[in-house]
Structure formats: structure tokens, C-alpha cells
Amino acid sequence: MNKSLALPHMPATGVSGLDLYVNHSGRWQWLGAGRPEKFPDNEATLFSGIPAGKRAYVLYLPLYNGAIKVELGVEPGFVLEPAPVCGKPSVVWYGTSITQGGCASRPGMAASNILSRRMDQEFINLGFSGNGLMEPEMAHLLAELNPALYVLANMENLKAEQVFERATAFVEILRAAHPRTPILLVEPVRFSHAFLQPTVNYELLQKRSELRRAFETLLRNGVGNLHYAHGDALYGEDGEAAVDGVHATDLGFMRQANSLEPILRQLLENER
Template sequence: MSVQTEWRRLSVALLVWIPLFSASAQTDPVLWQWVNAESLTVAGQGWRDTQLPFDRLPARAEALVRPAVWNLSRNTAGVCIRFLSDATTLKVRWTLLNQNLAMPHMTATGVSGLDLYVNRDGRWHWLGAGRPERFPDNEATLFSGIPAGKRVYVLYLPLYNGLIKLELGVEPGFVLKPAPVCRKPPIVWYGTSITQGGCASRPGMAASNILSRRMDEEFINLGFSGHGLMEPEMAHLLAELNPALYVLANMENLKAEQVFERATAFVGVLRAAHPRTPILLVEPVRFSHAFLQPTVNRDILQKRRELRRAFETLLRNGVGDLHYVYGDALYGEDGEATVDGVHATDLGFMRQADALEPLLRGLLENSR
């Protein structure tokens, strides 16, 4: 090979290498300050003695509840991180527990993503979302280029997936610290897939999270998709908590013939542990397709009758501070509130919040 040919090959190699080197040299990676979210204010969690940092039931519950309930308790529905920051850019990285990022009728952001709100003049305003793209590790920029200034944030965790690890990142010199802890007793909401947040487009749109922002209250979301069955072990676990109010919305998961016995027994356990805590029984929603499906409609009506019978029986037996909400207002009458006739869209969750908010406010005012 001639010297001239060798020089030409070397020149081509240099032309290829130099731009790559230059681009690399121009990239000045920020040395991000990463903060473990466990060191910030964790809200919406009833127990702290959990296997993973953001599980919804205590570690010992694995030996108490059915495997399906335990697995669903690893989903982080309703759990959120509250923090203060003056950062102009915020990054997040999270490690998922389960590899199913999405469901056919529910977005990946709702199932496995993160949802950020900022407090703006005393009201919560959406700011950014972390969209999951792979399993198990994800990283996203929640916002960038905003004016510097101290603000309060809340980051909602996935509705139908669990987290092994969660970190927030800011550039050097900016603050990221815990927000003040809510000192008021929480509202405990036990129920079904609808309670858990199926099928909100993003975590902040689950009804309990909407109401938490509107009412400035902490909600503990104990929705268990398909498995909110009012079992005795769950009654005793809920009785360990010390809430301002219990909301029981389980009827969609029960058979009509189970409603009376399970509702009365469940309320009995809670009332024995908490003689003065308000308890709200929630009728099943009217499925959007029920008006043309007589069998579906009859089942809903029968569950409602059995729940009403349980409610009236408990009142006659001296159970006080027991309340009841009708189901028709929870989705509205136009059939537009669900993704599949049963599970709520964001519109459906907004309607639930609209229907429940005045009632919840009234119960809290009377009990505090």
C-alpha cells in the first residue's frame, strides 16, 4: 500500500472521529444532585412498616391477606411525595416492580408513570408527567426552564404498578427538601379497581387524588382491583388506622348475596375500634351500558337494595355516624364517564369528586 493511499485513509478516519469528539466535548453533563424520595414527605400511605418503601399494606399483611390482595397492595395508588424546591429543572428516575407498563384500556402513564403538581397561589396546578418507556428503569424531565423560586410540589406515584426506588434530581445549588407533614387525620378509602384509579390517564386524576388537592386532605387509597371484597382480615387492618373518615366503596366487587353480611360485619369491626369515626357507605355506580342490559341492571339494583338494607339494619342496631351515598350521581347519566362501561375516564373521576366533595366536607366538619 502506498504512503499516499494510507494518508487518504487516515484523513477520512480523522474526519469521522473529529466531529464525534467535538460533539462530545461540547456536551457538558450536569452533575445532578439526586435525592431519594424516601427522605422527602411521603403521604397517602397508611403504614410505614412495609416491604418496599411505597407499598400500601404493612409487610406482615403478606401472611394475612390473599395473594391477589397482597400483590395489588404493592401498587402505589394514592401514595405521593410532597416536597419544596426552588429548582428551574427537575428530573426523576424510578425503578418499577412489574413489567406490564400499561393495560389495553389504561395508559402507561396512569399504570406506571408519575404525575407532578405545583401549588400556585394556594391551588394545585398540573405541571408535568413522567412517562414510562421501559422496564424496570426509567428517567424523565418533569419540568425545565421555569423561573427560579421556592414552590411546593406533589408527585403522584403509579396507580397500577409498584416502585422499588424513586429519586428526584436538581442541578447543584438548588434546594430539594421535604414539605411540611399534614397533621390532620387522613381519609381512608377502601374499594375496588375504580377506587384504585382504573382507568385514569395519569395518577393525579384518580378520584382520591383529585379530592386530596381540592380539600387539602390526605387520602389513603386502598382500592384493590377485583379484590375489594370486605374480608375480615382487611377490616382488622383498616381498624389499625386512625382516620378522620372511612369511605367504603366495594359493591362492584361483591355478589349481591354477599353485600348484606359483609357490609354489616365490616362496619362492625371498624365501629368497635373507632366508636366516633364517620363511616360512609357508597352505592355501586351505574354501569354505562346497564340501561340496555337487563341482567347487568338487575345486579346493580340488587346490590343497592342489599347495601341499603345493611345500612338501615346497622342504624337500628345503634351504629351511629353511619352515612350513605347514592350511586347514580357518581358517573352522571350521559354514558360518557367510562372507558369500558365500568371503569372511569378522567371525566368519570372528576364527576365522582364533584359528587362526593360536599358530602365529605360536611362529614369532616361535623366530626372535627
């Protein structure tokens, strides 16, 4: 665990906190947060005073700081049991610091966690801050998994001249191991300041162009069940979705979820 509980652009509740949701009347709703106040140990009451009854809960761990140990306690007379194991294959989401959850105010607001609650679907979040580089070794590791769907949303960490070669090689490795599993390529988000910085905007457009070229090349080469998501709707166009122009606020993550949810639902439905 890192002694720095927060980042300059991300609060301690997101970097190092816990986030608790409860399933109430068939819908996941936020219930409480474990706010980190000191290093290395913290103790917090996540909720109290609710009526007795059997309920399902999900507890999200910190988005950036590692948790060495988490202990849960309940009041006398109450019982805490593991939930049934989800029988559906997971969605594997590979990406950058944005995928990892930077810079949500709390763990439950990362886009993959929002979608997991909405879709009743387990997501494996493989966001690597600054390191979504599409190395072949990473592709082989991802290929060891057996997901319902691969989401590749890491283009922000690549240079434009790297996108075509790395994206095609990465997808080919996944497809060799999983001939039928859907793969979704996601364009990089539009940085909030790109509209007035020609160099930033040019780099973005080049990355998107190279990703589209990789997508079309793979299709021509016979790679099936490959799909493409455009990037403009991930943040919107009003400049309000990022804390620093790059990393999402809670609003940005909600917009990502809203944009990708219908695509993901359709791809999963097609496999049933």
C-alpha cells in the same frame, strides 16, 4: 414492577407513570408527567425553565405498577426539601380497581387524588383491583388505622347476595374499634351499558338494595355516625364516564370527586 407498562384499557402514563403538581397561588396545578417508555428503568425531565422561588410540589406514583425506587434531581443551586407533615388525620378510602385509579390517564386523576388536592386533605387509597371483598381480616386491618373518616366504596366487587352480610360485619368491626369515626357507605356506580342489559341492571339494583338494607339495619342496631352516598351521580347518565363501561375515564373520576366532595366536606366539618 411489571414488564407490562400499560393495560389494554389504560395508558402507560396511568399504569406506570409519575405525575407532578405544584401549588401555585394557593391552588394545585399540574406541572409535568414522567412517561414510562421502557422496562425496568426510566429517566425523564418533569419540568425545566421555571423562575426561582420556594414552592410546594406533590408527586403521584404509578396507579398500578409498583415503583421499586424513585430518585429526584434538581438543577445546581436549587434545593429539594420534604414538605411539613400534615397534622390532620387522613381519610381512608377502601374500594376496588375504580378506587385504585382504573383507568385514569395519569395518577393525579384518581378520584382520591383529585379530592386530596381540592380539600387539602391526605387520603389513604386502599383500592384493591378485583379484591374489594370486605373480608373480616381486612376490616381488622383498617381498624388499626386512626382516620378522620372511612369511605367504603367496594360494592362492585361483591355479589348482591354477599353485600348485606359483609357490609354489616365490616362496619361493626370498624365501629367497635372507633366508636365515633364517621363511616360512609357508597353505592356501586351504574355501569354505562346497564341501561340496555337487564341482567346487569338487575344485579346493580340488587346490590344497592342490599347495601341500603345493611345501612338501615346498622342504624336500627345503634351504629351512629354512619352515612350513605347514592351512586347515580358518580358517573352520570350519559355513558361517557367509563372506558369499558365499568372503569372510569378522567371524566368519570372528576364526576366522582364532584359528587362526593360536598358529602366528605360536611362529614369532616362535623368532626371539628
